[in-house]
Amino acid sequence: xxxxxxxxxxxxxxxxxxxxxxxxxxxxxxxxxxxxxxxxxxxxxxxxxxxxxxxxxxxxxxxxxxxxxxxxxxxxxxxxxxxxxxxxxxxxxxxxxxxxxxxxxxxxxxxxxxxxxxxxxxxxxxxxxxxxxxxxxxxxxxxxxxxxxxxxxxxxxxxxxxxxxxxxxxxxxxxxxxxxxxxxxxxxxxxxxxxxxxxxxxxxxxxxxxxxxxxxxxxxxxxxxxxxxxxxxxxxxxxxxxxxxxxxxxxxxxxxxxxxxxxxxxxxxxxxxxxxxxxxxxxxxxxxxxxxxxxxxxxxxxxxxxxxxxxxxxxxxxxxxxxxxxxxxxxxxxxxxxxxxxxxxxxxxxxxxxxxxxxxxxxxxxxxxxxxxxxxxxxxxxxxxxxxxxxxxxxxxxxxxxxxxxxxxxxxxxxxxxxxxxxxxxxxxxxxxxxxxxxxxxxxxxxxxxxxxxxxxxxxxxxxxxxxxxxxxxxxxxxxxx
RNA sequence: GGUCCCAUCGUCUAGUGGCCUAGGACACCGGCCUCUCACGUCGGUAACACGGGUUCGAAUCCCGUUGGGACCA
Numbered sequence: 001x002x003x004x005x006x007x008x009x010x011x012x013x014x015x016x017x018x019x020x021x022x023x024x025x026x027x028x029x030x031x032x033x034x035x036x037x038x039x040x041x042x043x044x045x046x047x048x049x050x051x052x053x054x055x056x057x058x059x060x061x062x063x064x065x066x067x068x069x070x071x072x073x074x075x076x077x078x079x080x081x082x083x084x085x086x087x088x089x090x091x092x093x094x095x096x097x098x099x100x101x102x103x104x105x106x107x108x109x110x111x112x113x114x115x116x117x118x119x120x121x122x123x124x125x126x127x128x129x130x131x132x133x134x135x136x137x138x139x140x141x142x143x144x145x146x147x148x149x150x151x152x153x154x155x156x157x158x159x160x161x162x163x164x165x166x167x168x169x170x171x172x173x174x175x176x177x178x179x180x181x182x183x184x185x186x187x188x189x190x191x192x193x194x195x196x197x198x199x200x201x202x203x204x205x206x207x208x209x210x211x212x213x214x215x216x217x218x219x220x221x222x223x224x225x226x227x228x229x230x231x232x233x234x235x236x237x238x239x240x241x242x243x244x245x246x247x248x249x250x251x252x253x254x255x256x257x258x259x260x261x262x263x264x265x266x267x268x269x270x271x272x273x274x275x276x277x278x279x280x281x282x283x284x285x286x287x288x289x290x291x292x293x294x295x296x297x298x299x300x301x302x303x304x305x306x307x308x309x310x311x312x313x314x315x316x317x318x319x320x321x322x323x324x325x326x327x328x329x330x331x332x333x334x335x336x337x338x339x340x341x342x343x344x345x346x347x348x349x350x351x352x353x354x355x356x357x358x359x360x361x362x363x364x365x366x367x368x369x370x371x372x373x374x375x376x377x378x379x380x381x382x383x384x385x386x387x388x389x390x391x392x393x394x395x396x397x398x399x400x401x402x403x404x405x406x407x408x409x410x411x412x413x414x415x416x417x418x419x420x421x422x423x424x425x426x427x428x429x430x431x432x433x434x435x436x437x438x439x440x441x442x443x444x445x446x447x448x449x450x451x452x453x454x455x456x457x458x459x460x461x462x463x464x465x466x467x468x469x470x471x472x473x474x475x476x477x478x479x480x481x482x
Numbered sequence: 483g484g485u486c487c488c489a490u491c492g493u494c495u496a497g498u499g500g501c502c503u504a505g506g507a508c509a510c511c512g513g514c515c516u517c518u519c520a521c522g523u524c525g526g527u528a529a530c531a532c533g534g535g536u537u538c539g540a541a542u543c544c545c546g547u548u549g550g551g552a553c554c555a
Contacts (some may be wrong), residue, residue, distance in 0.1 A: 119555070123483075130484085130555065171487070180484045182555070219486050219553035241489075242551090249550055277494095280507085284495050290507055307495070309488050310551070317494065317508045327521075365519055442517030454519040 005037025006209045009070070010199070011250075012044045013055035016260035017062040019313070020214070020252055023278040027241060028212045030066045030279070030301040040206060043084040044199070046192050062261040066271045067294055071286040080206040085198050088205075092193040095201050095231065096155055096186065104230040105186060105477070107153035108135035109146045131156070131182040155187035157197075157226065164222040169210075169239035169303040171262055175223040193202045196220055200227045203236060210240045215310070225424030239303055242282060242310035252313055264318075268341065268371025270329070273322035281311045293323060323369045333362045337371055345375050347382050359464055363456050378449040380461060391453045396444055397481050404444050405481075412467060448474050 009025040011017065017025075033038035041063070044052035044223040060075060072078025082088060082312040099105035110131075136158065146153070157456060159182065186197040193201070203211060218240045228235040246256035259265060264274055272293065279297050280290060283306050292300075326334070335358045342349050342357070349357060360381045364374060396405050446458055449470055455461065462470065 135547050143530090174486080178485095180554080184554080199547065214552090215487065216552055222485090223554090240487085245551080247493085251551080280494065282494080284506090288496090288506070290494095311494060314508085320508055369520090421490085439517055444517090446517065452518085456519085458517065 004191075004209065005032060005035035006040060006207050007032045007037060007212055008042050008203070008206065008208050009038040010042040010044045010202075010213075011059055012047060013052060013059060014047060014050040015055055016262055018252070018259040018277060019060045019261060019274070020259075020266070022062070022066060022068075022261050022274070023244065023281065024212065024214055024241070025063060025068050025455070026066075026275060026278055027239075027301075028305075030298055031210065031212060031239075031303075032071075033298040034301055037209070040068070040078070040208070041070035041079070041083060042202060042206070043074055044195070045480045046085045046195070046198055048086070048116065048192065058262065064267075065265060066261065066275055068275075076279060077206060085193070085202065087194070088198075088202060091205060092187070092198055092201055095197075099157070099186075099230055100155075102230065103158070105155050105157055106136055106138070106183075107143055108156045108183075108185075109143075109151050109153050110135060115179070130180070132157075133183055152189045152191075154185045154189050156183040157186050157223075157230070159183050159223075159226065160412050164225050166221065166225060166238060168218075168221075168236060169212075170306050170308060173185075174218070174221070176219075178222065178226070186227075193447075196223050197227060200224045204228070204231070204233050208236050210237045210239060212241070215240050215242045217470045239306075241306055244281060244313050245310050247312055247314060249310075251310065256313070259316075266372075268337075268368075268373065268389065269318065269322050270325050270337075273318060274323050275316040276325075280317065281313070282309075291321070319369050326368050326371075327366055329365065331362050334365060338364075338374055341371050341374050342378070345385070347378065347384060352382075352433055358462070363464065364461050367456055377455060380452065380455055381464065383469070387451055389452050391447075396447050402481050404441060405448050405474060408445060409450065409471065412470050412474065415467060465470055 007028045009021075009028045011021055025480070029039050031037070041060075043056055044058075045056070050098075056074070057362070060073075065071070071247065072080060072083065074083040077083075096105060100107075108131075109258075115131070122130065135153075137155070143153075159178050161179050163177055165173065170176050184196065185194050187193055202208075221238055221240070225235050244252045246252045248256075250258055258267065261274065265271075265477055275294060276292050277299070279292060279301075283301075285292060285296075285300050286305060287300060329337075335354075338361045339349055339357075361374075364377050367377065368374065379387055396402055442458060446455070447453060449458075450461060451473070
């Protein structure tokens with residue numbers, strides 16, 4: 001009996017960490033932390049063809065970025081290692097031998113051709129296709145004969161008729177009938193352990209108390225329970241959560257757009273936004289407040305709040321959360337996060353005064369939904385990207401606006417350098433000397449100085465730009481209209 | 483084909499037989515704020531898949547239908 005909670009996240013390293021897996025990892029993590037248990041990371045790389053080192057690295061990196069930390073895993077080790085299935089093959093071999101001895105598993109030499117024709121025959125008779133168990137009754141000599149021929153067997157598990165029931169933390173009591181089940185393969189002909197088998201052996205060996213995973217494994221669970229029984233082990237507690245779907249209600253895939261955690265990172269989403277979004281997908285906090293820090297999630301997480309139906313992924317709430325977190329982000333952190341995006345857009349950040357850059361970033365904070373959107377505002381603050389948008393040109397091309405612009409230029413030129421930065425006195429003078437106020441004045445001013453019709457508050461932009469740049473841009477604007 | 487899961491506003495959900503003329507959040511629409519966009523704020527549109535039961539009473543329980551999904555083959 002394990003009283004201590006031990007959970008695991010067991011991704012197959014066949015690609016990038018996608019948000020569905022990240023959500024599974026998050027649920028495991030939250031439960032582990034809430035119960036003061038252990039969170040184990042195990043790499044299920046038995047699919048040698050498709051597993052890559054690069055994927056493993058990418059998955060670890062993405063989890064770290066999200067802030068989902070594991071207590072035991074391939075990189076940090078731990079008392080239940082190794083944490084990669086390809087390094088645990090001897091364990092599976094021993095278990096198979098034990099099961100053969102117990103008469104629960106047998107070698108099957110049936111060729112793919114026989115299996116295929118069997119299938120067709122059953123289908124044509126209107127029966128459901130199922131392995132007929134031919135090799136169950138092979139004599140010892142027959143087995144050794146075939147092995148001598150060089151035939152490589154698969155290992156099949158003997159499924160006996162009966163019911164299999166278990167308690168699922170999300171679905172409640174589940175019961176299955178094994179009658180329709182084939183003798184399933186436990187070891188493939190290449191000698192690799194099949195998913196259901198390796199998973200059971202490892203979960204038991206690693207003392208896992210709760211298996212928290214996607215709904216897609218729900219119908220695998222009875223098979224796994226059969227293996228637990230055959231080994232004489234008691235199964236862990238299960239919790240199967242629904243999978244995230246795309247807007248068309250089909251399983252989330254690449255054609256639905258971004259699915260990988262790394263894509264969201266590159267787009268400029270914060271880890272806390274993504275985490276918050278994922279936990280809200282299928283779960284609602286009992287307190288009602290939907291803005292949740294990781295600590296808060298740990299506090300209030302429970303399986304009873306988890307919905308049983310599959311949620312649809314949509315960007316809107318993620319975007320809302322991200323702009324929320326962005327608006328509350330610390331000045332320095334924002335600056336460091338934004339720096340790569342500036343450079344990517346061709347801003348030579350090293351050539352600028354860091355204080356200036358920081359202020360610009362800080363000012364942009366309220367206008368961003370994702371970090372990558374800085375590109376839309378760069379023209380205001382960096383001459384490298386400055387230009388007059390068509391709308392802006394139209395604005396100050398009107399005779400009245402042109403006149404206003406000329407007056408504005410004169411006022412700013414006459415201003416002492418220091419006063420140009422103080423918007424209150426500047427705005428006061430502008431209103432007084434142009435005799436205008438409101439939209440006619442400020443929209444024109446915005447167009448002439450920022451080259452755009454939209455953007456952060458003028459009162460905050462102007463002081464940052466300074467007199468020289470304002471004059472330069474205003475002159476340029478007037479040139480364009482002459 | 484078999485086994486299993488699921489079904490409340492456009493989306494995420496609250497709801498565990500009367501508190502529901504169904505609540506919240508995002509999105510959307512409109513007002514206010516305002517030089518613009520955004521923020522903020524106030525308000526609005528919008529849902530119990532369908533059909534049978536059970537019950538004094540059903541979004542809530544049971545059965546069926548439909549639809550979606552998973553696994554096995």
